[in-house]
Amino acid sequence: ETGVTQSPTHLIKTRGQQVTLRCSSQSGHNTVSWYQQALGQGPQFIFQYYREEENGRGNFPPRFSGLQFPNYSSELNVNALELDDSALYLCASSSNSDTQYFGPGTRLTVL
Amino acid sequence: EDQVTQSPEALRLQEGESSSLNCSYTVSGLRGLFWYRQDPGKGPEFLFTLYSAGEEKEKERLKATLTKKESFLHITAPKPEDSATYLCAVLSGGYNKLIFGAGTRLAVHP
DSSP, X not given: OXXXXXXXXXXXXXXXXXXXXXXXXXXXXXXXXEEEEOTTSOOEEEEEEETTEEEEEOSOOTXXXXXXXXXXXXXXXXXXXXXXXXXXXXXXXXOSSSOOEEOOOEEEEEO | OOEEEEEXXXXXXXXXXXXXXXXXXXXXXXXXXXEEEEOTTSOOEEEEEXXXXXXXXXXXXXXXXXXXXEEXXXXXXXXXXXXXXXXXXXXXXXXXXXXXXXXXXXXXXX
């Protein structure tokens, strides 16, 4: 059974740029959630996708957007990057159970 | 507003010295409480799910318990490889949104 994978592992961008992060969900999982984790803090919910539709959103501005594809993989897009966007971005997948399984994360640094 | 508070922020133990981590929560209708382990720079690794007060789950040296207001993660005779950040989270909202605490950083020294 393949777990949740994310790419890239690390990314360095400058302020104002745009970035796309990718996530492949665990086999059999149809729901993908994205979280942002700043250093020393717990993950914060960005949004969730279920069967290609946004299913819920946290307190993040519209420049954070996402997609889910028919194979349940997902993308997180962030426009107009700000210094405070530097964080570990985590993707989690789940099925009909409530348990979310996390990927290894993408470390984004904004200079 | 749903909220999760973990204590202590950091804990240093000697190998073999048992202890407990605390997770206090405020949520309108608990649908699940989760414990994860996170190593530096990596994604959280699922440990346990608890659904109702009185429930207990065990895995190796770890035991999670749940009351109506808090959960405890008991670590018995820890080893250096148990060193990590332990995160507690609750399910919130009509969809499966996790609300996390800030975590407890555990360091176990030989």
